Amino acid sequence: MALSQGARPLRVYKETTQLLRLGVLAKEPPWYQVVASVPPSTILIRTTPVEFTSSAQDGPRVLDRKVKKSKRFFRPHHIQYPEDDLRRTFFADHPWELARPRILVEDTGNDSLNYDWSKLQQPGKALDGESVIQRQMWLMDHEKLSKSAAYDVARKEFYRVRMRSDIERRIAAEEARSVGAFFGKTHLQIGLELEEKALLAWKVKAQEAVAKRQQRIEAMASPGSIDADATDEDTTNEASGTVENQPSAAETSKV
Template sequence: MAYRAPPAELSKHVSRLLKGKLLKKPPTWFAAVNAVPPGPSIIRSQNPEVNITGQSASEQQFIQANRPTVHTSVRHKQKNLKTKAPKPRSIVYPEDRLRRQFYKDHPFELQRPKLLVETTDGINRTDFSQLLLPGMNPAQVDGEAVIKYQLHLMVTENLTERQAYAKSTSEFYAIRAQEEAEKRLAQSKITNVFEALAAKKQTQRTLHHEEKIIAANRQKMTE
């Protein structure tokens, strides 16, 4: 089986063949590969400093401080085994565990309608210092906002996961109660308006019926 050099070592391999006079002339692509060498493998050469999760600096420090230590031991029988095939690093967000716990305790939040298509009026929220920002509608606070707010409390206020969960959910329940009260108030106002319109129409029909009877009686009296 012919030797297959990796892409990054291909030009060096051909150079050695030319130097040993195993190749009479360089291939057509040799100059181009020397000028623009192929990049390293994305899987094999992993840079641990790359922010693949897109977290802020404070969140990265929090994740690094709370990352559990993993101790691995190599057994004698495993020393002579082949190395495992390289795999890309798994992308793990700190919100994943918080999200699993929240939706486990609040499964009905998954049934709330979610806007998937954003327009120019859409809200791209990045400030989670408060669960309900000034000027926001209580209906805009969803489960994802609670999870982000819990992470904010853990990172900035150094609360434990349990304490941040208790604080964020208690504020969430108060916002849901406020939303329910506003819905009931709006529904009662609409009901009162329709009832007033219905009563007005009924009064107009009654007066019209009375006027017809009075006109008929007057006609009989004149006859």
């Protein structure tokens, strides 16, 4: 079908009708009657929707085109899980737990469902804040404890396991030192040394800044003192000259 290039949708039907009338096309295309009954639209953008008010007397009114859409119109909805609030509370009370190394790789994303949270410690899983949260959820669902009561129970169990692990680690370190092991400086000692170096560097800079400031003060004060001395000498000379130039009482009586 020889249609003109860049033909608009409405002209397709007209040109096809003309081709049928001239005999160029032997039969109607399958879409001919459909386009004749439902003409294509020339506007490719969405039209302004009609807003129907609650009152039937007002009738429909067109939305204002000047109304700006919110910037969050295309943002996804915020999804809130029950564990999110528990995590927020736990890590607010224990911020240093976030500094511990964690394994972020999971098999299915629901690995916590494969453990029995009737107890805090699980085989094959390191103890962390997520263990406390899942334990708290289990107590709330199965033991019917309140949020605060379940949090206290899970938190005390967590403290007990942490203290036992700390004691075991200290005993292992002492046994290793007794047979000649050397561990070097601890993180606390390294941190204290770095802090002392930073304080010494700050002290040197502060002393240099104080010395420069003292020099500026002395440089500004020196010209002022010289001018003051000169002014005092001029005042003294003027006073002495005035006294010398005044006539004596005898000379005044002779006159």
